[in-house]
Amino acid sequence: MTEASPAKPYALHLGVIALLFALSFVLPDYHHGLLARIMVLAVFAMGYNMLFGYVGLLSLGHAMFFSAGLYGAGLTVYHLGWNVPAAFAAGLACGALLALVIGLLALRTTGVAFMIVTMMFAQVFYLVILYFASWTGGDQGLVVQQAARVLVLGSASLDLTNPTVRYMSALALFSIVLLITLAIVRSRYGRVLVAIRENEERTKMLGYDTFSNKLIAVVVSGTICAASGAAYALLFGYVGSSFASVQYSILPLLWVLLGGAATTLGPLIGTLFMYYVIDITSGFTSAYLLIVGIALILLVLFFPKGILGSIRQRWLGWLP
Amino acid sequence: MMPLLTTKGLSRSFGGLRAVDGVDFALMPGEIRAVIGPNGAGKTTFVSLVSGRIQPSSGMIVFDGADITNLPAYARVRLGVAYTFQITSVFANLSAYDNVALPVQRTLTDGRSKGAVRTGVMAALERTGLAARAHMPAGQLSYGHQRLLEVAMGLALKPRLLILDEPTQGLADSEIDNFIQLVREIAKSATVLLIEHNMPVIMQLADRITVFNAGKILAEGTPKAIRENAEVQQAYLGTTP
Ligand SMILES: Nc1ncnc2c1ncn2[C@@H]1O[C@H](COP(=O)(O)OP(=O)(O)OP(=O)(O)O)[C@@H](O)[C@H]1O
Ligand SMILES: [Mg+2]
Numbered sequence: 001m002t003e004a005s006p007a008k009p010y011a012l013h014l015g016v017i018a019l020l021f022a023l024s025f026v027l028p029d030y031h032h033g034l035l036a037r038i039m040v041l042a043v044f045a046m047g048y049n050m051l052f053g054y055v056g057l058l059s060l061g062h063a064m065f066f067s068a069g070l071y072g073a074g075l076t077v078y079h080l081g082w083n084v085p086a087a088f089a090a091g092l093a094c095g096a097l098l099a100l101v102i103g104l105l106a107l108r109t110t111g112v113a114f115m116i117v118t119m120m121f122a123q124v125f126y127l128v129i130l131y132f133a134s135w136t137g138g139d140q141g142l143v144v145q146q147a148a149r150v151l152v153l154g155s156a157s158l159d160l161t162n163p164t165v166r167y168m169s170a171l172a173l174f175s176i177v178l179l180i181t182l183a184i185v186r187s188r189y190g191r192v193l194v195a196i197r198e199n200e201e202r203t204k205m206l207g208y209d210t211f212s213n214k215l216i217a218v219v220v221s222g223t224i225c226a227a228s229g230a231a232y233a234l235l236f237g238y239v240g241s242s243f244a245s246v247q248y249s250i251l252p253l254l255w256v257l258l259g260g261a262a263t264t265l266g267p268l269i270g271t272l273f274m275y276y277v278i279d280i281t282s283g284f285t286s287a288y289l290l291i292v293g294i295a296l297i298l299l300v301l302f303f304p305k306g307i308l309g310s311i312r313q314r315w316l317g318w319l320p
Numbered sequence: 321m322m323p324l325l326t327t328k329g330l331s332r333s334f335g336g337l338r339a340v341d342g343v344d345f346a347l348m349p350g351e352i353r354a355v356i357g358p359n360g361a362g363k364t365t366f367v368s369l370v371s372g373r374i375q376p377s378s379g380m381i382v383f384d385g386a387d388i389t390n391l392p393a394y395a396r397v398r399l400g401v402a403y404t405f406q407i408t409s410v411f412a413n414l415s416a417y418d419n420v421a422l423p424v425q426r427t428l429t430d431g432r433s434k435g436a437v438r439t440g441v442m443a444a445l446e447r448t449g450l451a452a453r454a455h456m457p458a459g460q461l462s463y464g465h466q467r468l469l470e471v472a473m474g475l476a477l478k479p480r481l482l483i484l485d486e487p488t489q490g491l492a493d494s495e496i497d498n499f500i501q502l503v504r505e506i507a508k509s510a511t512v513l514l515i516e517h518n519m520p521v522i523m524q525l526a527d528r529i530t531v532f533n534a535g536k537i538l539a540e541g542t543p544k545a546i547r548e549n550a551e552v553q554q555a556y557l558g559t560t561p
Contacts, residue, residue, distance in 0.1 A: 188425045188437070195422050198411045205373065205405075206423045207397035207477065 006186070009264075009320045013182055016265060017175045024167050036167040038268075038275050039174040040231050045259070045267030046181050047224030048252035053262035054185060055217045056197030060115045061122030063248035064102070065222040067241075068094040069229025071129065071136065074239030077148045079135070084151040084160065088230045095226020096219055098125075103218035107211060110200075119246065126244040141240025149234055166235050173231050174268075177224055182264050184220070185320055193217055194262075225252075258299060260306030264320045269307050322385060324349040324511050325370065325481060330379035331535075332365055339365040341535035342379070347481075352503065352512045354522045354543075357532030363515045364406050366532065367483045370513075371403035372396045384480070400480030404470040404487060406515070412459030416469055419458050420444050423476035440476060447505070448472040449498060463490040468499075475506060482506060483513045488521055500524055523547075 020039065027035060044066050051057050072094030076082040082090065106117045129136045136142070151158040151169075158165050184190050195203040196210050204210050233239050242248070251274075252267075259270025277295050281288035303310040312319040323346040332340045340362045347353055355363050368374045370381060372393030381389045388396055397403075411419050424440035445451040448468040453461060458469055467490055474482050484503075488496050496518070503512060503525055516522050522529065522543065529546045531538045539552050546552055 188421075191418060191421060191425070194414065195411060198413055199409065201373075202405075202409050202411065203422070204392075204394045205371065205397060205403055206473065207394050207426045208422075209392075209394050 008318055009182065009186070012319075013178060013264065016268070017171070017178070020171055020174070024164065024171070029163070032163060032167060034275065034279070036163070036170040037236065038271050039170040040228055040235060042255075042268040042271040043174055043177045043231070044225050044228035045252045045255040045271050046177050046264075047221045047226075047228065049256045049261060049263075049267045050181065050184070050224060051217055051221040052253065052256055053266070054190065054193045054197060055214060057110075057214065057218075058115050058253070059106075059118040060246070060249050060253075061102070061118030061120075061125075062221075062225055062252055063244050063246065064122040064125040065095050065099055065225035066229040066232075066248060066252075067125065067129065067244035068098045068222070069226030069231075070233045070239050070243055071229075072226065073230035074142060074144055074233035075135065077144050077234070078142050078239070081148070084149065084234055088227075088234060091226050091230025091233070092223055095229070096223045099219045099222025099226075100215070102222070103215045107214050107218065119249065122244070122246065122249055126241065126246075129241045129244050136241065137239070139241050141238060141242075144233060144237040144239065146237070149237060160235055161237065169235060170231065173227060177227065178264065178268075181224075182320055185262075185264060189213075189216075197262075254296070256306070258296070258306055260309030260312070263306070263308040263312060266306055266308040273307065321348060323347055323382075324384055325513075326382040327370070328380045328382075330366070330369055330381065331377045332369055332374065333377050338535045340369060340376075343535075343537055345530065345537065347511060347513060349480075349511050350507070351527050352507050352514060352525050354526035354529045355513065355515045355532060356517070356522065356529060357538070361532040362535040363532050364485055365535075367403065367485060367513065367515065371401055371483060373403065397477060397479075400478075401483070402474045402477040402479030402481070403483045404474040404485060406485035406489075408463070408466045408470060410458040410461075410466050410469050410473070412457065414458060415455050416445065416450055416458050416461065416472075417441055417454040419469055420472050420476050423473050427476070427478050444472040444476040447475060447502060464492060464495055467491060468495070471499075471502070479510050481511045481513060483515075485515045486517060487514070488516065488518050496521060 023035065024032065047065070048062050051059060069091035073087040073091035076090045077087045102118070102121050106114055106121065109117050130138055146161050149160040151160060160166055160169060192203065192208055192213055196213060200210050255270035255274055256267055257270070258273055259266030259268065277292055278288060281291040285291070305313055308319065325347040327343055327345045330340060330343045331338065343366060357363050369376050372391060376389065380387060383399060383401060388399065420441045421437055424444065425437050428436050442451060445454055448471055450465060450468055450472060453465065458466060461469060467487055471484065471487055488499055491499060500521060506512060514525065526543055528541065529543055530540045531546060531552050539546060539549050
């Protein structure tokens with residue numbers, strides 16, 4: 001990992017960011033809006049990949065971390081009138097705190113038990129949102145008014161509902177998280193995470209406190225997912241309980257599996273791929289979910305390591 | 321001189337089986353101690369208790385004057401107790417380099433020293449003769465080389481007590497000679513507890529030998545004394561002296 005020269009991976013990642021930047025000026029409106037959404041959700045997938053791909057912990061409850069960010073940002077804007085940076089920070093803080101508590105409890109288990117425990121906690125979180133419907137809007141959700149979604153920077157103000165501003169904000173968040181992820185997985189800490197995934201007992205016998213290392217990974221993962229949720233609330237203005245449902249715990253897993261677990265760019269590719277397969281097929285037939293299902297099965301059969309995982313295995317061994 | 325490692329009444333049962341049964345053991349710093357005994361005598365279980373991989377049913381373990389009985393395994397490693405597995409347990413999907421980088425980077429306190437990991441890793445790989453294979457996935461190394469990689473990982477921890485569980489199993493004769501040299505070198509800076517079946521290796525390396533049988537210490541002494549011990553010959557060496 002750390003052995004490959006750092007130039008190639010960094011050039012590739014900066015190239016992807018530059019490409020996404022350039023696309024902003026050429027894409028038609030519809031695809032422009034869709035890509036902004038995909039970039040925000042790819043951040044969710046990157047957060048999920050941190051834990052699933054690199055540490056090997058399969059959570060079925062990550063919707064709660066996304067929603068912690070979504071509601072942390074959305075509710076502080078909606079009820080308390082906080083400004084955009086403060087609300088975003090509130091979303092991050094909610095996600096980090098929730099991840100710390102869930103990590104302390106759920107990391108006592110592994111494997112199937114970990115999946116079930118995380119799913120149960122996420123379900124509790126979902127029910128709490130519905131229970132406090134007078135605050136959260138219940139299953140109707142809340143719409144954050146356009147006036148509240150303005151980022152004031154000194155004398156300038158950026159309207160996050162403007163498509164270009166929204167796209168660039170999504171790209172900025174995506175780029176920061178992508179580069180942070182890349183730095184983590186190439187670091188010494190990243191090497192320890194992979195070691196835990198490969199053989200936790202052995203890692204302990206090399207002097208590593210694997211529980212603490214896993215706990216940090218859960219907090220990093222949860223915070224990244226919360227960043228995605230908070231950005232979603234502020235950029236797209238909708239805060240709803242469906243994002244806390246089990247479906248949104250399974251989606252990031254699918255995106256990551258599709259794109260390639262334990263690859264830094266896989267989450268983006270998986271999210272992009274899934275959105276466009278749904279988008280294209282739903283234009284032809286109302287049975288599009290069937291086609292999506294078949295596409296998923298074919299991919300798993302022929303690219304068991306996901307799109308980027310297979311490319312890395314066959315051709316580009318240096319991909320991080 | 322104070323022993324580096326002491327156990328008092330150390331026991332561990334699996335169901336009704338007393339795999340380690342009231343073992344009182346002491347190891348002096350700088351010693352190379354061989355542990356021998358028939359299959360199932362409890363040797364691996366005993367060193368697993370010392371390293372913290374498994375918990376004792378009763379008894380006490382003292383390392384360098386401190387009671388470590390209740391310390392988790394990773395904390396014992398940090399105190400300087402390193403364990404190499406009898407059943408090869410390298411990270412098969414990671415390169416030999418990364419396998420050794422894990423223990424090396426843990427012992428480095430200066431997080432910014434960029435080249436230090438590389439230097440430490442290559443030093444450990446050179447000592448075990450694996451430097452040319454640094455970039456091979458560990459799972460693709462031959463069995464003997466995986467055994468040596470285990471030793472390299474143990475070495476890289478800079479241990480005060482290095483526990484080697486049947487390290488020469490699966491090594492070719494030429495590799496065994498190198499291995500004996502390597503252990504002699506390691507013993508200059510660490511105490512070595514060596515579980516072995518290969519008698520020539522033991523006779524060349526061990527300062528003292530402890531013989532296990534049925535979970536208990538049957539005898540202990542110099543290689544010469546053990547070779548001449550009738551009880552040991554009965555239990556372990558058969559009839560040939
Ligand atoms: N985890 C376990 N569960 C149940 N029984 C065990 C376990 N580990 C070891 N034993 C039993 O304890 C006894 C001692 O085993 P141990 O592995 O310590 O022997 P050993 O001296 O290392 O033998 P060998 O020379 O074959 O490596 C054996 O009878 C073994 O079957
Ligand atoms: Mg054994």
